Amino acid sequence: MAVEVGTGVTANASALLVNSIVRSFPATYDRKAPVGGATGNATIGFQHSNFAPTGTSVGDGSVTSLTSINSDPKFVGSGTDPYRLLPGSPSIDRANPAAGGLAVDLLGATRPRDGDADGTARSDQGAYEYQPPAPDLGSGPTAPESGGTTDSGTTPAPGGTEPPAPADTLAPKLTSLRLGKGLTRRRGGTIRFSLSEAARVELRFTRGKRTVTLRVNGIAGANTVKVAKRKLGAAAWRLTVVATDAAGNRASMARRVTVRR
Incomplete structure (x- = not known):
């Protein structure tokens, strides 16, 4: 600076x-x-x-x-986005808690998140918001043998039912959004991204007042969506990808794409 x-x-x-x-x-x-x-x-x-x-x-x-620090931020250091933060980074949850900031990071991931698990969601320093993994809920208490007791020391009621599974409130992780080998008006092209779980995916290409929308059923892992020829005009577009899982949780990413002739 x-x-x-x-x-x-x-x-x-x-x-x-x-x-x-x-x-x-x-x-x-x-x-x-x-x-x-x-x-x-x-x-x-x-x-x-x-x-x-x-x-x-x-x-x-x-x-x-x-309130600044001088410490190794622990970047991922490789891949498409090498400046993402690793678990334990000192820059996690260290942005100004009083500042509104951006609602999404450079990859379109929601911010702030409670990256250090202290019970308070606070934005991270830098362009990327660390996305903490889903909590490990474990397998639950082991069923006692006949006549035994549960871990709490009480005898289970005969004919009892298992407690309901906790509601899914974790949004799918949407990463690695990129173009295939170019995107042209005459030949079309491909859009690639990765998902942490199966989800309904909507790809919105916006230019001015015009929006072109593609909808696909995404799978866990790498996904490739084909854009048909002449679907998009040769111009600069804003691409927004929204993934919605079976529980209705959403994740989004956005980037600018250029369609050639």
Whole structure:
């Protein structure tokens, strides 16, 4: 991040970075301003971010940091989105809890999520929201032998029924949204994505007031959806993919796609 006030300039210059991760750069900031009361100041602020506090700071002004950290964010480091966070990342649930922020991350996943399992959903630092795995509900207590007792020390009632299974409230994971080998008006193309479970999938291509919708039944794992030739005009479109599982839980992702001639 660079902020500079030129010689003889009386106006101030400032920049503020919030809820972000800046790593692996030789210097994080470059702040320069003249010295003297008649010239402007240059200021840089970091809030609720993860960055290495290294850089150049010269002249009137300052570099400030509020509730930020300097720690390895533990990126995944490979695949289509290498800057996603691994479990245990110090950037999980570390964004400003008072800031509204975006409702979805760079992949369209819902945020905030309770990534550190402390009972409070709070956005993560950076462009990706860590999606915690489904809780392990286990197999439940073992049925006692005849005349025995349950784990709670009480004798089970004869003819009793098993308690109902907990309601499914976990949204399917929708990841790896990408194009096949190009998308053209004359030949069509393919859209690929992955699902953590079977779900109904709606693909919406939007350009201005026009929307083209495709609906498929997605499977757990890798999915490929064919876009028929001449289905889309040669232009830039916004693609939104929404996956809805059998319990009605939804996940979505969005990206811009360009259809060639």
